[in-house]
Amino acid sequence: MEGSGGGEQGGEWWSWGAGTHGQLGTGAFQDELLPQRLPPPSPAPLLQLACGGSHSVAVLRNGEAMTWGNNSSGQLGRGDSESSCEPTLVKELHCLKVHTVSAGWSHTAFISDDYSLFTCGSGGYGQLGHGNFDSCSVPRRVICFASMKVFLAACGMRHTLVLVGSALLCDADEEGTSVYAFGSSKKGQLGLGSLGGVMSVKGLLNTHHTPSLVGSLVGCNVSSIHASGDHSAALSDHGNLFVWGRGFDTRSNFPVPLKVLSGLSFAQVALGWSHLLALTCDGQVYAIGSRHRFGTLSGCGALTSEDNGGSKSTEALNEQRGCAASTQASAVCVKQFEPLKGHFVRWVAAGSEHSAAVLKDGSVVTWGWGEHGQLGLGNTTDHSCPNIVLGVPRMVNSQVYCGCGFSFLCQSCT
Amino acid sequence: MSYDDVEIEDMEWNEELQAFTYPCPCGDLFQITRADLKMGEEIARCPSCSLYITVIYNMEDYQDPAPPAPPSIAIVAA
Numbered sequence: 001m002e003g004s005g006g007g008e009q010g011g012e013w014w015s016w017g018a019g020t021h022g023q024l025g026t027g028a029f030q031d032e033l034l035p036q037r038l039p040p041p042s043p044a045p046l047l048q049l050a051c052g053g054s055h056s057v058a059v060l061r062n063g064e065a066m067t068w069g070n071n072s073s074g075q076l077g078r079g080d081s082e083s084s085c086e087p088t089l090v091k092e093l094h095c096l097k098v099h100t101v102s103a104g105w106s107h108t109a110f111i112s113d114d115y116s117l118f119t120c121g122s123g124g125y126g127q128l129g130h131g132n133f134d135s136c137s138v139p140r141r142v143i144c145f146a147s148m149k150v151f152l153a154a155c156g157m158r159h160t161l162v163l164v165g166s167a168l169l170c171d172a173d174e175e176g177t178s179v180y181a182f183g184s185s186k187k188g189q190l191g192l193g194s195l196g197g198v199m200s201v202k203g204l205l206n207t208h209h210t211p212s213l214v215g216s217l218v219g220c221n222v223s224s225i226h227a228s229g230d231h232s233a234a235l236s237d238h239g240n241l242f243v244w245g246r247g248f249d250t251r252s253n254f255p256v257p258l259k260v261l262s263g264l265s266f267a268q269v270a271l272g273w274s275h276l277l278a279l280t281c282d283g284q285v286y287a288i289g290s291r292h293r294f295g296t297l298s299g300c301g302a303l304t305s306e307d308n309g310g311s312k313s314t315e316a317l318n319e320q321r322g323c324a325a326s327t328q329a330s331a332v333c334v335k336q337f338e339p340l341k342g343h344f345v346r347w348v349a350a351g352s353e354h355s356a357a358v359l360k361d362g363s364v365v366t367w368g369w370g371e372h373g374q375l376g377l378g379n380t381t382d383h384s385c386p387n388i389v390l391g392v393p394r395m396v397n398s399q400v401y402c403g404c405g406f407s408f409l410c411q412s413c414t
Numbered sequence: 415m416s417y418d419d420v421e422i423e424d425m426e427w428n429e430e431l432q433a434f435t436y437p438c439p440c441g442d443l444f445q446i447t448r449a450d451l452k453m454g455e456e457i458a459r460c461p462s463c464s465l466y467i468t469v470i471y472n473m474e475d476y477q478d479p480a481p482p483a484p485p486s487i488a489i490v491a492a
């Protein structure tokens with residue numbers, strides 16, 4: 001239906017890549033090498049998308065949520081375990097208005113417009129935050145946030161991060177945010193500064209089934225949180241970037257958030273399973289990660305640079321009053337993504353092993369792993385440099401979202 | 415090249431697949447069976463893509479338990 005939506009934005013969307021679990025929402029359980037246009041979301045335009053391991057979640061502008069794809073752990077939140085290849089309303093949330101969502105490997109988080117958090121799907125590592133290791137096929141409220149305002153959630157492979165309005169700050173006058181984490185902390189992804197945890201009935205070590213405050217981010221003015229694979233990241237409202245969890249360049253893990261010393265101010269972060277993309281306020285793409293098996297970041301040159309940056313530490317700490325996050329410049333190295341240098345980039349997205357960006361003129365470019373057609377270029381080859389995705393219109397308000405081996409493009413209405 | 419090295423304790427037993435599994439970046443699961451482990455196999459493959467991981471485990475843990483000591487009074491079936 002061309003031009004449907006009566007001028008409303010958010011009606012146009014496309015998907016491509018891995019689709020055998022129905023995650024493309026095309027009505028078929030199959031991969032697509034080229035962008036497939038999807039029927040306009042109903043009954044309202046799209047507000048936000050989230051792509052997980054093999055399922056997808058959408059928020060509509062009227063506050064309803066739709067899910068589709070793999071439902072083997074109940075991650076679609078519909079009370080069953082039947083996978084679906086068509087976006088379907090989550091009736092279990094019908095009495096709420098959904099504000100934002102996040103999709104992990106096999107779990108899902110919904111935040112309602114009254115700042116409550118609901119989770120469903122796989123809970124074997126405590127990643128639902130319900131105080132147990134049970135999976136749950138219906139979105140269930142995370143009780144421990146009952147007296148707090150939950151703003152954002154970020155679901156990784158086996159862990160979850162939550163951003164809440166300040167509740168535990170000692171200084172009551174100070175407006176701020178706090179980050180909570182739960183699930184597996186095996187790779188330090190909870191940022192709790194310890195690799196220890198409670199032992200579950202299943203004998204699992206290193207898991208936290210009840211949300212814990214990430215103490216070292218208190219006072220850091222975190223404004224966005226990100227989780228993917230065993231990685232975690234946060235961005236402050238000053239544009240400072242923090243990373244923790246599995247190391248990008250080395251085998252070492254970082255159980256405490258590290259402030260990335262770059263001298264740059266970032267506006268957006270996208271996290272994959274072995275790389276991170278960060279977009280500066282002036283449209284430049286920077287990257288972290290060197291396990292670039294698929295050329296995800298091959299344009300970055302030597303990411304293992306010995307850049308020590310030690311002299312910057314004191315200065316950075318001074319400007320970061322009250323924030324206890326560690327500053328180890330040598331541990332994490334951020335480099336400009338050379339292939340997009342000189343381009344103004346509006347938006348970045350990272351799948352497990354591929355990446356996408358929207359350029360100033362609305363062109364969508366993709367690069368990285370291509371085996372399932374997730375680059376939308378009509379083939380299954382890997383591409384180390386960004387290529388323009390043909391077959392989708394250039395829309396300056398485009399947003400692209402990437403999951404594990406698949407991608408979505410939609411018109412923003414935010 | 416192996417996508418990753420994964421300890422067996424980080425893999426999950428999947429009753430339906432009768433295999434230990436670990437998430438693959440393609441959205442499917444790397445899989446390895448008990449029989450594979452018993453034979454000393456250390457590669458877990460994904461049925462949906464070309465990727466594989468190296469499983470870190472102790473092969474002795476997956477051998478058949480030593481036969482119990484023979485009872486002092488043997489009961490022999492006719």
Ligand SMILES: [Zn+2]
Binds near residue numbers: 439440443461464465
């Ligand atoms: Zn795979």
